[in-house]
Amino acid sequence: MQIKCTQCGADVTVQQDETFIECPFCASALFLDKRKVVFHYLIHSNFKPNEAEGNLKRWMSGNHTVKDLDKKAQIVKSEFYYFPVWYFKTKDGSGDKIYLQPAASTSVSEIKKLQIPAGALKFYDKNVHNDHEIVKPDVLYDSAQSWLQGSGVNLDTVSEAALVHIPFYQFHYNFGGQSYTALVEASSGQVYSNIYPAKSEAPFRILFGLSIAAFVITSVICYVLGFVLNDSMEEALLTAEFFKIFAYGLVSVPLIVMAYFIAKKV
Template sequence: MSITLGETITLKSLSICYNQRMENLPTATTVACSQCGGELHPEVGQVFLICPYCSSTVYIDKSQVVFHWYVAPTLDEKQARAALARWMAGNQTVKDLDRKAQISEVSFAYFPMWLFKYRKPDEKDELLLVPAAATSVSEIKNLILPPGDLRKPTAEIDHAAQAPTVPLETALAWLGQRQITAEQIIEKALVHVPVYTFKYFFNSRTYTALVEGASGGVFANLFPAKAEAPFLLIGGATALIYLCLATFPAMGALQSGASGLGIGLLICSGAGLVIAPILFVIAAWIAAKI
């Protein structure tokens, strides 16, 4: 059998193409379980895995393997709405926000958070949460996990959970900016937290608030807050009034000695007792109006 030059080139091209495809095929990966050290063999693209030796659920990051937990929700949507309404009726928000705000959208998801346990210089351990996905409400980082509520996720939870988009190495770099070194970190985990996302309208603007589905905590970056100027005004006026009253004893002492000091103290204390309730009523009236 004879092979022409053209056929030789074609066969060579096919051989090169085949070799390139073989090189591009994903190779088997072996990782160690973060709990027992057992050898794990995840499939291509698999990020959540249950260890066959110790039954731990782990998350496979590009850099290393970490524990994977989730927090079980205790609030349904109706209860989450009630938690949001209580927050809207609180002291931080404008008057009647709970009645005037119009909720336009509600969604539920298991939001990913990097959980770090680190040891401080005083030998005390502390937990720190870092969002593992992009969010417009960065205040979620102040979430406090309920103690003892971390559970092993099921396949259903893994399917419903929002995938992390912030790599573990990036989160560790953020810790470094806070002067937390790698040597201080004694535990790392990926935790999925139940979160209700509410979007609502108020005064022609759209706001976003998150309700944590286990504790009912509410988190928001921007919201219709009470105006600070009236409170600053009444606070400044109060300070000025009592500063003026404080000068009476000093002026009395300069003019009439001990007797003048006594008279000044009587005037100062008497006027202070009369003015205090008036200022309190004014402050309460301002708080009720804004």
């Protein structure tokens, strides 16, 4: 079969079932999807396995995850691979925009939000990269294009389309009897995870409800005291306001202490 090189326009002969192609005339890396030919890029990894794990641990010790996840999680397995995404660049009055769509099935939908730095795209070279680390695309160009159209993009504005392989470390870890997965994008070191042991918000909600109840009850008690101790309405209200200043202060002390301990624990 003959295809046309996206870069130099030369006719290139390809074998049946061949999808990763290098143009023999200009050395561009191309990807063939049915009859569509696009550039085939790869982004280089800047992180060693232990550095990627360090990033994961830092993310685990952060604010979104359950307390001490970095110490309690057991990392059971890690893999390195280049994951394929469809890359679309659009050009219109408002400038350039980049859209990404996973080109293979993944449970991590955050991949769409990846930032690809300008200049990071290098031609794929089969002599440099281990074939078993390259995840083969199984989402066709056509379906990626209909997804793009579905998200409101006018296909006439697409100025560039390519297949890009992005380096990832995938970590499998156990926590609290459950297993989880997290990805570390190996060019930026950014951590991506859809499902993880999140910080529980329930104790804070309960505390919030408790605080409201405590202040309402305190106010009622102050008014009752005011009316018990005084005969006139005016004096009663004045006394109640006076009590409230101290009572509110007293009530907030245990609430603040509770909030502090909850924050330390979850």
